[in-house]
Amino acid sequence: DQQVKQNSPSLSVQEGRISILNCDYTNSMFDYFLWYKKYPAEGPTFLISISSIKDKNEDGRFTVFLNKSAKHLSLHIVPSQPGDSAVYFCAATEYGNKLVFGAGTILRVKS
Amino acid sequence: DAGVIQSPRHEVTEMGQEVTLRCKPISGHNSLFWYRQTMMRGLELLIYFNNNVPIDDSGMPEDRFSAKMPNASFSTLKIQPSEPRDSAVYFCASSSRLAGGPKSTGELFFGEGSRLTVL
Numbered sequence: 066d067q068q069v070k071q072n073s074p075s076l077s078v079q080e081g082r083i084s085i086l087n088c089d090y091t092n093s094m095f096d097y098f099l100w101y102k103k104y105p106a107e108g109p110t111f112l113i114s115i116s117s118i119k120d121k122n123e124d125g126r127f128t129v130f131l132n133k134s135a136k137h138l139s140l141h142i143v144p145s146q147p148g149d150s151a152v153y154f155c156a157a158t159e160y161g162n163k164l165v166f167g168a169g170t171i172l173r174v175k176s
Numbered sequence: 177d178a179g180v181i182q183s184p185r186h187e188v189t190e191m192g193q194e195v196t197l198r199c200k201p202i203s204g205h206n207s208l209f210w211y212r213q214t215m216m217r218g219l220e221l222l223i224y225f226n227n228n229v230p231i232d233d234s235g236m237p238e239d240r241f242s243a244k245m246p247n248a249s250f251s252t253l254k255i256q257p258s259e260p261r262d263s264a265v266y267f268c269a270s271s272s273r274l275a276g277g278p279k280s281t282g283e284l285f286f287g288e289g290s291r292l293t294v295l
Binding site: 071106107108109110111114154156162163164165166167168169 | 216217218219220267269284285286287288
């Protein structure tokens with residue numbers, strides 16, 4: 066019973082274009098959502114987050130959008146760079162308790 | 177500042193052997209998490225501790241898995257006996273969530289992981 070789902074195992078994008086990574090969740094009690102980025106042979110690192118009281122949070126080239134009614138969030142990377150190639154994990158938490166992760170999406174940015 | 181430190185980075189063992197993975201969290205962090213990463217299931221939470229006390233071990237797959245946190249600066253994850261299906265990367269993470277305190281954002285800091293191969 067996966068509460069956080071990333072249905073696209075991989076995504077390939079041309080350098081300079083927009084990358085859109087999607088995530089769906091089932092638990093309506095989740096109140097905070099995070100994106101983590103992972104390079105090979107390294108641990109995941111925090112990228113950007115959003116509270117359930119907001120619908121958008123922006124940090125440089127990265128923007129996260131939250132649609133609570135659809136239980137959907139997305140991460141936009143504009144413009145995409147080759148160094149953005151990594152595995153991206155969506156995660157959610159309820160009242161700061163354990164983080165529940167999705168299965169991850171492999172992003173490849175082609176130069 | 178030192179991050180989360182895990183050892184060993186790589187472990188190759190034979191089925192039936194005992195495996196012990198170690199973790200040193202970031203100093204001052206009072207929550208510690210063990211995750212397992214597999215291709216099929218992504219990052220799965222196995223167990224987490226708050227102030228050295230296990231809070232939720234519902235993700236521990238079987239009785240063969242056990243975890244301890246004897247003090248604030250050390251935790252172990254043990255598999256005995258190990259099986260080939262236990263092969264995965266095991267991550268330890270810590271956070272500064274305060275028990276009973278203000279609501280946390282849940283941000284975790286991960287170690288580099290321990291890659292386990294059981295033959």
